[in-house]
Amino acid sequence: MTSLSRLDTFHNEFVCFVKATAEDGAVGWGQTSSYNADITAAVFHRQIAPWALGQPVGDIAALVNRIERAEHKYPGSYRSRALAGLDTALWDMAGRRAGLPVTALIGGSAGALRAYASSMLRDITPEAEAERLKRICGEQGFTAAKFRIGAECGQDVDQWPGRTEAVIPAVTQALAGIDTLADANSGFSVARAVQVGRMLQDHGVGHYEEPVAWWDLEATQAVTQALEIDVAGGEQECDLATWKRLIAMRAVDVVQPDVMYLGGLSNTLKVAGWAAQAGLPCTPHAANLGLVTLCTMHLMRALPNAGKYLEFSIEGDDYYPWQRELFLGDPYAVTDGQLHVSEAPGWGVEVNPAWLERAEHRASVFGEDAGSDYARLYNATIAKGL
Ligand SMILES: [Mg+2]
Known part of the structure; x- marks a missing residue:
């Protein structure tokens, strides 16, 4: 070799x-x-x-x-x-x-993937977020969307008082018929996380991400055990031994490794495999349109326990100016709310x-x-x- x-x-x-x-x-x-x-x-x-x-x-x-x-x-x-x-x-x-796409090397195939429209914004009013997500889902055909609650590592202090209580009904009502996901980015204590989780359940939200400090596996597990809604997490975790513990204790209902934070596809396949053995779905974290989302697409087309949808950031050049013109062509074209892994060899893109x-x-x-x-x-x- x-x-x-x-x-x-x-x-x-x-x-x-x-x-x-x-x-x-x-x-x-x-x-x-x-x-x-x-x-x-x-x-x-x-x-x-x-x-x-x-x-x-x-x-x-x-x-x-x-x-x-x-x-x-x-x-x-x-x-x-x-x-x-x-x-x-x-x-x-x-x-x-x-001469094969990476997905074919790991048991997958080229083809479509359902994506969810992932908002990265918190400094947006509940009304503006509801209107924006409804418009984007209508224009691009997304059948699922994620919005932000709490404040990033906010220790129960909201982005501004009352935003979480307002954004949950605003977005879920505007997106009737569309699956909704909410991300707290480690914003809450266990008690507040459970309270907010009940609110999410009552409004039909199906995915509750990083409710408490992500590094506190016991606190995450406590929230998971207290709620019906799927609690998701793991995006920051880059230690394989901790991943084993997280899965063994079923700290979350849905694992979310990030291909890049975790050291690449090889390590992510290990984590997804451990999750599959434990009967847990894998909905990886992919928060920008660098190579990470493309790698995640190839991965998800191959995983037997792939989650319901691919994370797909809807933020444009004003939020991510550095994403501009990274690749030749557009590997991230959306059709009817879906993205597509092509038959092109490797990751299927050329760097610009x-x-x-x-x-x-x-x-x-x-x-x-x-x-x-x-x-x-x-x-x-x-x-x-x-
Ligand atoms: Mg997240």
């Missing part, structure tokens, strides 16, 4: 694309998780690339696991965000090599050369001064079988 000879990154503050090149000339494109992408690119070249270069590209999950072990003193978000760049580039390379032209470029090359002395020593030791 051919090995990895070169890793190039192209970044600005928000996005970092990764180009992986193998010894035989095969190429794949991936992306690290968005935001602080300049920091993530530095982590990528210091802590990911040295362990990956010279390694076989055939078993992506094994390579990811190897890097996690080599960098075991640095668990957590940035290691995972950077690893996602390597993992997603190697999956793209595998797809391009096979004009965007790459404007980005900061770095390269780590096998055999050149790629990585730390520690990495070289470790790799030499492994190669000798010591």
Whole structure:
């Protein structure tokens, strides 16, 4: 099996694309998780690339696991965000090599996916949000939509007094016949979360996301046990051992791994598999139109326990100016409330050369001064079988 000879990154503050090149000339494109992408690119070249270069590209999950072990003193978000760049580039390379979309490599197929219109806004009045979601669902055919309640990590202090109590009836009445989801972004205490959850149930909302501090699994479990509505969560969690515990204790009814926060497709497949064994659906988190939503589409087309819908951000350039012109063509065209995974190989997109032209470029090359002395020593030791 051919090995990895070169890793190039192209970044600005928000996005970092990764180009992986193998010894035989095969190429794949991936992306690290968005935001602080300049920091993530530095982590990528210091802590990911040295362990990956010279390694076989055939078993992506094994390579990811190897890097996690080599960098075991640095668990957590940035290691995972950077690893996602390597993992997603190697999956793209595998797809391009096979002439298949990534979804076909993991048991799925090209085709349509039901999406929900995901609002990211809280600084919008309940009336304006109800009107906006109704219009967007009407125009684009969405049959499900998510709105925001509470305040992000708000400790029971609402975005402004009474907003939560007002937005729940306003949106659910405006969206009669459309499935509704609500996201609290860790906004509530257990007591307040249960109170709001009952309000959501009474208004027919079907999905209640991150009701309490996401890192407090026991508090999340308490809310899940107290309510009928499906409690969903897990988007921030990048630690596989914690994922196992979260699923074993059934802290949520619906798991929501984020392909990029979790280190890539390989780790997300593990979490989705554990959830399937526990009988839990997987509705991944995908909050912007960088590569994460496309990777999530390929994943969902393959999961036996895929949730009811794909998260699809409805926010435009004013909220996400950095999303502009990342790709050639539009992988995110919506038809009748659905998105489509194409038959094109890999992730099925090309990064826009004009965007790459404007980005900061770095390269780590096998055999050149790629990585730390520690990495070289470790790799030499492994190669000798010591
Ligand atoms: Mg969320």
